[in-house]
Amino acid sequence: GAVVSQHPSRVICKSGTSVKIECRSLDFQATTMFWYRQFPKKSLMLMATSNEGSKATYEQGVEKDKFLINHASLTLSTLTVTSAHPEDSSFYICSARDYRGAGELFFGEGSRLTVL
């Protein structure tokens, strides 16, 4: 299947700092990528849809100014958690759709954020 790479896999930061997470599609171009958040033993929660060359589309209740998304190229989307606080600690996962097949979503490895 297609390969989506996410970095960093783990990050620990102090409260008030900003953290950037990268998501790359390694062997295909992705005009659209998706960012999810998952708390322990809970289901995936779609945060936003990242669109190459245009603004991201955020789900209801997700703060645009808090979670900045940039999709500058067909293979890279970034999520920046600005002024992170302990309640932002979570598992963030990106995905991209591979239209060469049945339109499957392939996920990155995930990034575990811990805000102290």
Next chain:
Amino acid sequence: QKEVEQNSGPLSVPEGAIASLNCTYSDRVSQSFFWYRQYSGKSPELIMSICSNGDKEDGRFTAQLNKASQYVSLLIRDSQPSDSATYLCAVNRNNDMRFGAGTRLTVKP
């Protein structure tokens, strides 16, 4: 009614048995259906997709789709302890993918 519904489990089966995971969806015009496996602390990985009514087999996995009943299932034959994970059902319509909350499967040695 949730768009994609799964029994949260946990579903427990003995090693070597068949595990049956079920999923129902509300949008009748959904076009394609997917099963993902997620190990604890890891991201989901695609197991298989199915688009047409009937069965689709891939190794020990069989996906079954019944669009009239809005039902999709995943059978795992000869279950192994390594199959213990949460299984996510996903339903796609016009590039809008919706996930179920997942069913936790435990395969006991």
